[in-house]
Amino acid sequence: MNHDSYSDTYIKGILDEVKTVAMIGASANTVRPSYFVLKYLLSKGYDVWPINPGQAGKDILGQTVYASLDDVPDVPDMIDIFRNSEAAGQIVEQVLQSGKLPKVIWMQLTVRHDEAAKRAEAAGIKVVMDRCPKIEYGRLSGEIGWAGVNSKTISARRPTLKSGFQHRGLTGKSES
Amino acid sequence: MSENIPGFSTLAIHAGAAPDPSTGARATPIYQTTSFVFDDVDHAASLFGLQAFGNIYTRITNPTTAVLEERVAALEGGTAALATASGHSAQLLCFHTLMQPGDNIVAANKLYGGSINQLNHSFKSFGWSVKWADPDDLNTFEAAIDENTKAIFIESLANPGGIVMDIEAISALAKAKGIPLVVDNTMATPYLCRPIEHGADIVLHSLTKFMGGHGNSMGGIIVDGGSFDWSAGGRYPLLSEPRPEYQGIVLHETFGNFAFAIACRVLGLRDLGPAISPFNSFMILTGIETLPLRMQRHSDNAKKVALHLSGHSKVNWVSYAALPEDKHHALQQKYMPKGAGAVFTFGVEGGYDAGVALVSKCELFSHLANIGDTRSLIIHPASTTHRQLTDDQKTAAGAGPDVVRISVGLEEVDDIIADLDQALSD
Incomplete structure (x- = not known):
């Protein structure tokens, strides 16, 4: 897998397939990116399980916060990592040793660990690094264009609407 | 991607x-x-x-x-x-x-x-x-x-x-x-x-x-x-x-x-x-939506007009980077090889009065202070946009008494050239 660039169909396939997300490093601080992404993914219908030892037992946006991956209700479809690259490598190692494998491991903007990615992929896990699922969802739904951002997609098809105003779903093809 | x-x-x-x-x-x-x-x-x-x-x-x-x-x-x-x-x-x-x-x-x-x-x-x-x-x-x-x-x-x-x-x-x-x-x-x-x-x-x-x-x-x-x-x-x-x-x-x-x-x-x-x-x-x-078509035609027309004016007896100089002898031609070839755009300046024989006469005699060119229209546009900076400056300041700003600026439009290039020719004639 080339981790310098990802096809839109690869990313869309992941965002379509995933229903549950364990978010490591979720923040209760409402101006932190890890709070923004949690809130956005919840609004798009994902079940998100915040993980933050300092907030364990409390709620963020109505979701119970867990101390670690061992405590979440089930094996998540995706683990989303808001930690630095070195910590991300350790997290991947722990996940592989635990045997409870997610379908996807996603590392946030600036987070990248190629060795860990290789090991995860060898275990059949899809990996995305140095990307943000909120930005990718915004790109592939067209919502990000409302902020003047270059989505790098063009389409003559109807955008997908969700309930309420200004609320879109994913459009375009996905890799199965 | x-x-x-x-x-x-x-x-x-x-x-x-x-x-x-x-x-x-x-x-x-x-x-x-x-x-x-x-x-x-x-x-x-x-x-x-x-x-x-x-x-x-x-x-x-x-x-x-x-x-x-x-x-x-x-x-x-x-x-x-x-x-x-x-x-x-x-x-x-x-x-x-x-x-x-x-x-x-x-x-x-x-x-x-x-x-x-x-x-x-x-x-x-x-x-x-x-x-x-x-x-x-x-x-x-x-x-x-x-x-x-x-x-x-x-x-x-x-x-x-x-x-x-x-x-x-x-x-x-x-x-x-x-x-x-x-x-x-x-x-x-x-x-x-x-x-x-x-x-x-x-x-x-x-x-x-x-x-x-x-x-x-x-x-x-x-x-x-x-x-x-x-x-x-x-x-x-x-x-x-x-x-x-x-x-x-x-x-x-x-x-x-x-x-x-x-x-x-x-x-x-x-x-x-x-x-x-x-x-x-x-x-x-x-x-x-038509930018690629328009910009190519603007540049092609402008180059033809610039070439024509460089051989005109009433024109002393033309400053347009698409001309091979122009000082900026090498940089134009590197950074904008498809063309040098629609706008350039030239110097009319006879200075200030000849510049004023040229803009007042144009029929197709519009005398106004803009660039980048479908229409061909002309201005004599020394008598308009730069008139409050001293002669030395005008020259330093590239707006000396003989300088005329045109923005070449998308009309038939023969009509554009004909209008300049009649306006430059005595």
């Missing part, structure tokens, strides 16, 4: 514009509304807190204008863009985001006269100063940069003299000093030149000119190249420091490689207010 990266002409028509999901309208609708209804209080809070994508109020974002912004960002190869009421307000918001009182801009001394005024005079009230450098001597840029310099500002193709900037060399200077290179690309448009590919960090436009292209709507835009590290050195606090305007958000950390465009929007446009009308966004978008 997409499997197939669309070509320029495809992006000029499609980038940013999907069919309207409610009505099926294929052209981009004109969302002529001031405001947008919230689903509920939580949705409103998400929008005000920048946590969700979406529109609140047309001073900040508008769906018609958003298509224009994404379109131009795609054409320039940038990460995001912010449209404004005019090219001048794009400059204001760009520098407002970069500068603090006491800071300075190092700018090429060959700029549109209106920009020279803005930098020299209006910006003084903000405590910003300008230090001028000579694009024909790059050492003057390096010498002018000091610890308070926050940007270098140039035009890719300078108005009106047809001067082509060595963007890569100036970008290397900017990178060595850790400051962004801001390039106005109005005269060239991304069809002829894409400054971000040559190292520009921010691109500005007056969309009023060739992008809209029909002389009917004012607009400007800021394109974020996505390449500059705003957090290194902490010299750009609007991007790298917690912002009290948004409860302590750090814009660079939150918005990554499109943080500059977001900062210009949520700290600049929101508070200073020069929003473009959605109607103007629609008009300019419609113009951009």
Whole structure:
């Protein structure tokens, strides 16, 4: 897998397939990116399980916060990592040793660990690094264009609407 | 990245514009509304807190204008863009985001006269100063940069003299000093030149000119190249420091490689207010769909007119970079090989009076102060835009008594040449 660039169909396939997300490093601080992404993914219908030892037992946006991956209700479809690259490598190692494998491991903007990615992929896990699922969802739904951002997609098809105003779903093809 | 990266002409028509999901309208609708209804209080809070994508109020974002912004960002190869009421307000918001009182801009001394005024005079009230450098001597840029310099500002193709900037060399200077290179690309448009590919960090436009292209709507835009590290050195606090305007958000950390465009929007446009009308966004978008065709024809016509005038007995000199003997021809071949644009200057035999006579005798050319219309335009700067200057100042500004500027339109080139010939005749 080339981790310098990802096809839109690869990313869309992941965002379509995933229903549950364990978010490591979720923040209760409402101006932190890890709070923004949690809130956005919840609004798009994902079940998100915040993980933050300092907030364990409390709620963020109505979701119970867990101390670690061992405590979440089930094996998540995706683990989303808001930690630095070195910590991300350790997290991947722990996940592989635990045997409870997610379908996807996603590392946030600036987070990248190629060795860990290789090991995860060898275990059949899809990996995305140095990307943000909120930005990718915004790109592939067209919502990000409302902020003047270059989505790098063009389409003559109807955008997908969700309930309420200004609320879109994913459009375009996905890799199965 | 997409499997197939669309070509320029495809992006000029499609980038940013999907069919309207409610009505099926294929052209981009004109969302002529001031405001947008919230689903509920939580949705409103998400929008005000920048946590969700979406529109609140047309001073900040508008769906018609958003298509224009994404379109131009795609054409320039940038990460995001912010449209404004005019090219001048794009400059204001760009520098407002970069500068603090006491800071300075190092700018090429060959700029549109209106920009020279803005930098020299209006910006003084903000405590910003300008230090001028000579694009024909790059050492003057390096010498002018000091610890308070926050940007270098140039035009890719300078108005009106047809001067082509060595963007890569100036970008290397900017990178060595850790400051962004801001390039106005109005005269060239991304069809002829894409400054971000040559190292520009921010691109500005007056969309009023060739992008809209029909002389009917004012607009400007800021394109974020996505390449500059705003957090290194902490010299750009609007991007790298917690912002009290948004409860302590750090814009660079939150918005990554499109943080500059977001900062210009949520700290600049929101508070200073020069929003473009959605109607103007629609008009300019419609113009951009034919940009590749128009810009090629403008350049081809202009080159034919320039060649004709260089052999004319009443014309002493022609300054147009597409002419092989021109001083900037090598740079034109490097940075804008498809053409040198529509605008150039020439010197008429007989000086001031001959210049006045020429503009008054034209029948097809319109005598006015604009460029980048479908129509051919002409102006004699010494008797109009530069008349308040002394003769020495006029000459230094490239507006000596014999100088005439034309913006060659899209009419039949034989008709354009015939009009100049009859107007130059005794």
